[in-house]
Amino acid sequence: VLFLVAYGVSVALYVDGGLSHRSIVVRGQSEPDLTRVTIDVQEVQSANSLLVANVSVFPGPALLDPRTHNLKEDLTIAVTSAVTASKRTWPKGTVPDVFRVSLAVGGEVAVWPLDEYHSGPIVSELLSGPTTSTRVPAVVTMADRLLGWDIDVSRISDADLLGPYQVDLSRSMSTVAFAVVILGVLVALAAFALFVAVQTWRDKRKFQPPMTTWYAAMLFAVVPLRNALPDAPPFGAFIDVTIVLWVIVVLVISMGLYISCWWRHLRPAPDELASQRPT
Numbered sequence: 401v402l403f404l405v406a407y408g409v410s411v412a413l414y415v416d417g418g419l420s421h422r423s424i425v426v427r428g429q430s431e432p433d434l435t436r437v438t439i440d441v442q443e444v445q446s447a448n449s450l451l452v453a454n455v456s457v458f459p460g461p462a463l464l465d466p467r468t469h470n471l472k473e474d475l476t477i478a479v480t481s482a483v484t485a486s487k488r489t490w491p492k493g494t495v496p497d498v499f500r501v502s503l504a505v506g507g508e509v510a511v512w513p514l515d516e517y518h519s520g521p522i523v524s525e526l527l528s529g530p531t532t533s534t535r536v537p538a539v540v541t542m543a544d545r546l547l548g549w550d551i552d553v554s555r556i557s558d559a560d561l562l563g564p565y566q567v568d569l570s571r572s573m574s575t576v577a578f579a580v581v582i583l584g585v586l587v588a589l590a591a592f593a594l595f596v597a598v599q600t601w602r603d604k605r606k607f608q609p610p611m612t613t614w615y616a617a618m619l620f621a622v623v624p625l626r627n628a629l630p631d632a633p634p635f636g637a638f639i640d641v642t643i644v645l646w647v648i649v650v651l652v653i654s655m656g657l658y659i660s661c662w663w664r665h666l667r668p669a670p671d672e673l674a675s676q677r678p679t
Contacts, residue, residue, distance in 0.1 A: 434538060434539050435538040437541070438541045439454075441542065441545060446631060449506060451519060454501075455499055455501055457496040472492065475490045477524060480525070481503035492530075504520065506520075512633035515633075516568070517570075518569075519568075548571065548630050552568045553565055554568075582625055586644065586647045590654070601657050622647055
């Protein structure tokens with residue numbers, strides 16, 4: 401019953417996390433004649449403190465040639481966060497395409513999976529003309545495709561449709577639950593190994609030689625399980641110091657105890673020792 405309940409809760413948390421479908425986190429005012437800018441959040445590079453997004457520009461009728469539907473003038477967009485800026489220019493006679501930007505965010509990956517990230521003010525500026533001196537009014541929409549993250553975007557000034565925006569990111573409950581399960585499996589491996597070793601050392605159970613390979617298999621399973629964590633942090637993070645390292649230590653101690661049982665339980669009988677002595 402507990403297994404079925406845990407299974408149902410994990411699926412419910414995954415569904416609640418959005419199933420990686422695109423969701424609108426902030427939408428500008430609907431104006432059919434205005435140029436639209438869509439910032440589609442794609443990825444969080446927590447180790448590098450970067451937020452990666454695709455930017456799409458949909459020019460309004462005033463910027464397009466009515467006959468060819470291409471740009472009448474050069475169009476430039478600059479997307480700026482706290483310390484980085486990404487700029488793209490589309491020349492006259494072309495159609496804007498999607499381009500990728502990396503925005504700086506602040507956070508501490510070492511406290512995974514409880515790490516949170518916050519961006520500085522994000523501003524997108526749209527300019528038209530060969531000298532890029534004319535600011536183009538536009539409506540900005542931010543969308544979220546992140547799996548395993550909760551994203552909150554707020555417009556700092558409601559009067560400015562182009563921003564600036566503040567983005568706050570935190571791990572979703574499904575990611576935290578996944579981490580708890582994997583780390584729980586690691587702790588369980590260490591606990592089972594220590595229990596078997598202690599019971600054998602106390603002569604509650606007989607020594608079984610094939611069990612030594614079982615200990616080796618569990619020891620080598622630690623790193624793959626650790627790497628199976630979603631968006632696993634770099635080695636040396638908080639979970640390594642508090643859980644993974646000590647799981648390895650307990651497994652090695654347990655293996656040492658079990659090998660000592662091999663030395664004690666499979667000791668040759670006195671008559672065997674006598675037969676092995678040189679005459």
